[in-house]
Amino acid sequence: MKTILVIEDTPTMRTNIAEILQLAPYEVVLAANGKEGIERARKTRPDLILCDIRMPDLDGYGVLHILRKDPDLATVPFIFLTAMAETVDFRAGMNLGADDYLTKPFDDVTLLGAVELRLKKGLDRPTNFVADSDRLTALRQAILSENNARHSLCDQYPTTQYNRKHQLYTAGSWPTALYFISWGKVKLVKADTGGNEFITRLLGHGDLVGYQALLSEAPYTDRAELLDDSLVCTIPVADIKALLDHQPAVANQFNRMLASEVANLQERLLKGAYQSVRKRVAEALLLVERTFYSRSDAHRSEGRLPDDQPYNHSVPLSLSRENWSDLVGASTETVIRILGDLRAEGLIEINGSQITLLDINKLAGLKR
Structure with missing residues (x-):
C-alpha cells in the first residue's frame, strides 16, 4: 500500500x-x-x-x-x-x-x-539528476560561455515577457530559479529599515540574475526589479543544483562571477565613501552607459543600430530621477542639480528622462 x-x-x-x-x-x-x-x-x-x-x-x-x-x-x-x-x-x-x-x-x-x-x-522518476541530459548540457555550456552565446537557454527553458517594474524576486523570499535576461534591463536594490534604497547592481542583455542567494542557499537579501519591458528566461533551481553537484567547472564559474561582483560592489562603496556627489553622478552615468549601451552587438540585437554602423556614445540613457538617485546614493534634488551643472558644462544633454553623454572622457576625468 x-x-x-x-x-x-x-x-x-x-x-x-x-x-x-x-x-x-x-x-x-x-x-x-x-x-x-x-x-x-x-x-x-x-x-x-x-x-x-x-x-x-x-x-x-x-x-x-x-x-x-x-x-x-x-x-x-x-x-x-x-x-x-x-x-x-x-x-x-x-x-x-x-x-x-x-x-x-x-x-x-x-x-x-x-x-x-x-x-x-x-515510478519513472530517476533517483539522481541526469547531469548529461540535453537540457543540462545546454545549460552548462551557456553558463560557461560568453554572454552572447547564452541565448540558446531560451530554447530549453520557458521565456516570459514582463512589464517594467515587475519584480523577479523580493528580499526575504527563497530562491526558486535562476533568471536569464534575454532582453531588457534589471536593477538589484537593497533597502534599509528606514525604506531608503540603493541600487547595488545593474544587469541587462545576456546576464544571469539571482545566483547569489542560490549559491548561499539562503533567502534573497535584495530585490530584482525590471527597468524596462523585458524577456526573461526562467531556469528551475533543481537544474542549477544538478550542475553544481556534478559539474565542478560550473561551480567554479559561479564563484568567479560572484567574486567579480563583490569586487565591483566594494569599489563602488569605496568611491561612495570618498568621492563627491558630483563625481558619483558622473560615475553613475558611465556605469549605466557601460552596462546597457556600450556593446554594439547588444544595440543591434535590440534594433538600435544597423549592422554596418559603428557604435558611438550618443545613444540616450534612460532612467527615472528616482533610479538615478538610488544609483548615486544621494537625494533626488541633489542629483537633479548636478545633472543640470553637467549639462551647463556641455558634458551631457538632457531631454526629458533621457540623458546623452557628450564627452565621456571628461566625465571619467572629473576630479571633484
Whole structure:
C-alpha cells in the first residue's frame, strides 16, 4: 500500500483529505505544520507528499526547499495545496521543484486523480539528476560561455515577457530559479529599515540574475526589479543544483562571477565613501552607459543600430530621477542639480528622462 504524507495546518481540511485517501485505499500520515511534516517525511519515507503552502513558521515552499536537498526524499512526488490560484504562486512552486498544484476547494475525484497520476509518474522518476541530459548540457555550456552565446537557454527553458517594474524576486523570499535576461534591463536594490534604497547592481542583455542567494542557499537579501519591458528566461533551481553537484567547472564559474561582483560592489562603496556627489553622478552615468549601451552587438540585437554602423556614445540613457538617485546614493534634488551643472558644462544633454553623454572622457576625468 502506498503511503501519502499530508501536511496541512487546517484541521478540517487535513481530516477530509485523509478520509478520502484512506478510502482509495492509501496509508495516510498527517502533519499539522511544516516542521512536523519534515520530521514525518524523514521517518516514514512516503511515496507522495501533499503540502499546504500558507502555514505559520515554515511554509510549503520552505518544506519543499528542505526536502529537495535531502537525498532520500529529493525525488518524492510533491503536490502543493493552495487556496490561491495566482500565477506567481504556481510559477514559484514549479520552479522550486513541485510536481503539481491542487487549488482549494477541490473534490474527491480531482484529489484522487492528481495522486494517482503523480504516483504513476513517480515510478519513472530517476533517483539522481541526469547531469548529461540535453537540457543540462545546454545549460552548462551557456553558463560557461560568453554572454552572447547564452541565448540558446531560451530554447530549453520557458521565456516570459514582463512589464517594467515587475519584480523577479523580493528580499526575504527563497530562491526558486535562476533568471536569464534575454532582453531588457534589471536593477538589484537593497533597502534599509528606514525604506531608503540603493541600487547595488545593474544587469541587462545576456546576464544571469539571482545566483547569489542560490549559491548561499539562503533567502534573497535584495530585490530584482525590471527597468524596462523585458524577456526573461526562467531556469528551475533543481537544474542549477544538478550542475553544481556534478559539474565542478560550473561551480567554479559561479564563484568567479560572484567574486567579480563583490569586487565591483566594494569599489563602488569605496568611491561612495570618498568621492563627491558630483563625481558619483558622473560615475553613475558611465556605469549605466557601460552596462546597457556600450556593446554594439547588444544595440543591434535590440534594433538600435544597423549592422554596418559603428557604435558611438550618443545613444540616450534612460532612467527615472528616482533610479538615478538610488544609483548615486544621494537625494533626488541633489542629483537633479548636478545633472543640470553637467549639462551647463556641455558634458551631457538632457531631454526629458533621457540623458546623452557628450564627452565621456571628461566625465571619467572629473576630479571633484
